[in-house]
Amino acid sequence: METYFSFAAIALAVVYMPGPGTLKSITNAINFGLRGSIVGISGLTLGVCAVAVFSATSLGILLVSSPKAFNIVSYCGAAYLLYLGIKLWFTRRQDQAISVELTFKKRRVFGEGILLQFSNPNAILFFFSIFPHFIKPEENYVMQFSVLVGIFSLAFICAHSTYAFLAYKAKNLFLGHHRHWLDKINAILFVLLAFYLAWSTSV
Template identity: 25%
Template sequence: MFELAPILTYIAVVIGLFLIPGPAVLLVITRTLQGGRKAGIATGLGIATGDLIHTLCAALGLSAILMTSATAFNVIKTVGACYLIYLGVRAFLARPGATSQKHLPSVTSGQAFLQAVGAEVLNPKTALFFLAFLPQFVHPESGSSLTQFAVLGLIFSALSAVYTSLISIAIRPLSQCFASLSKLRRWEGKIIGTLFMGLGLKIAFQQR
């Protein structure tokens, strides 16, 4: 179906895109600092799952609606932004502990995964990215377009999961250092909440 050279080119381009820090990377770092390595890895897997959903939408042509309908784009953008801002407000308003042993409640791996899926799926910019990017590597003469989309999406999601997992593992020492500073821990909720609200505002003001 695919020749080796185009696949290697695709992988190289995807890795290059990952090296440009974006909201997904910030989300993984934030969750790792908040809930530890498992939560960070779960967040990365959630983002990868959201990417798979976007791949399916692109393959079925559903994402084209976002390209042609300003209303649909704005609705999904607003829902996604509100979701992230909601998570940020919850963290921001969480009561700081009175001692260094009390801190912002960490999220479970399951919560981190589901919230990451929701954040990624509700980001219309991601939908438009897949709609514009994947077709560059799909060639009808090479077989089923749907199958090609699926393979490309699986490769992208697998690389994304590996990349975000490595970030989560690498950021762990910083998380331990962060947790050992009691003064900073009093501001933990404010910092994490601000990061989430910042992500939400970024989506809210992005253009098609």
């Protein structure tokens, strides 16, 4: 049990660090309200679970051990972040207002959350490197792995729900013209994250 508490502490420290997923949750909360942010967080959480499972498979081992494969995934991830930034930059405010009043396209928001988790292969490295320290060889591997993934997912949901709730409460500060500039700032942050990921891959 002490092992799981130690992992939970690490998980909380990791998930509360701002990143692409955090930015996405904040953007969803501001543009689509709490309902939209919940759908987005659900997609992000499912993506986290998928990345964790992927890291535990032979494909994850191949990705970590093959610099070429890792670089390809990294560049694809950077391209996806760049796409999100460009799309947000050119999104019309009146179109977003309509989507909030009618529907915010749940499948799109959910799908973007899943894909976003695969945009940074460093997440695979994290699970690949941290999980072995908390898994005891003499005990059931599947059970331990499932518990660790569950703990990380709960911590992830708590962190992103916190960011989304705070963003939702503060969204009145970004109405009208100011909200337009907030979209621009978020778009720039996505683009900067894309270039940072591409740069860190090439170094």
